[in-house]
Amino acid sequence: MTATASKRKSVLEKDPLAIEIGGRIRQAREMAGMQTMQALIEKIPEWGISRLSNYENGWSVAYPGDLQKIARATGTSECWLQFEVGPIRSDQRDLQAIRHQNFRVVVTMANEAGQMKVLAKAVGLSPKKIQEYVSDPTFVLAIRIIRRCEKFLQKPTGWMDEQHIEHDPVCQAFPGELRELMALYSELSSSQRKKLLELAKNI
Secondary structure, three states: OOHHHHHHHHHHOOOHHHHHHHHHHHHHHHHOOOOOHHHHHOOOOOOOHHHHHHHHOOOOOOOHHHHHHHHHHHOEOHHHHHHOOOOOEOOOOOHHHHHHHHHHHHHHHHHHOOOHHHHHHHHOOOHHHHHHHHOOOOOOOOHHHHHHHHHHHOOOOOHHHOOOHHHOOOHHHOOHHHHHHHHHHHOOOHHHHHHHHHHHHOO
């Protein structure tokens, strides 16, 4: 077997789950400003560089306890690292995370409706570039892309900046009545929201 064939065979033997988690570990490290694996190892001194390398490159699946250490060292959510669910940051759902999640929703809806070419034209990006942005939560979407996505969905300005209950897997665990209320709230204008809150306070 040639060296090339051997390498190809090894890649095919990687666990798909290990590859997915490894990609998020690398993204978490880079989002924390650590351009090298050694920089992260300095935060987890009991590890060797080969351990982190195996995780990032998908050669082995990181144990929950190890993911917890990586999450603490990078300031990311352990749940996101393991399952790609919920906010990326551990301390808050930041604007970039919300916009990226909503961007993925827009792309998914366009795919399901067979309108990827229409979306690409609407936001001024190639389908290939759109997929690159979807797979990279570290990329900061330009405001013009955000607003064009809202126009594509016929949503009001600011829709991309808010968490939407119907598209958030974390919120699906909430009681049905609360999900319904949150869904209604997310579609109201600013003045309507104030009226709803006043009404709720006076009940």
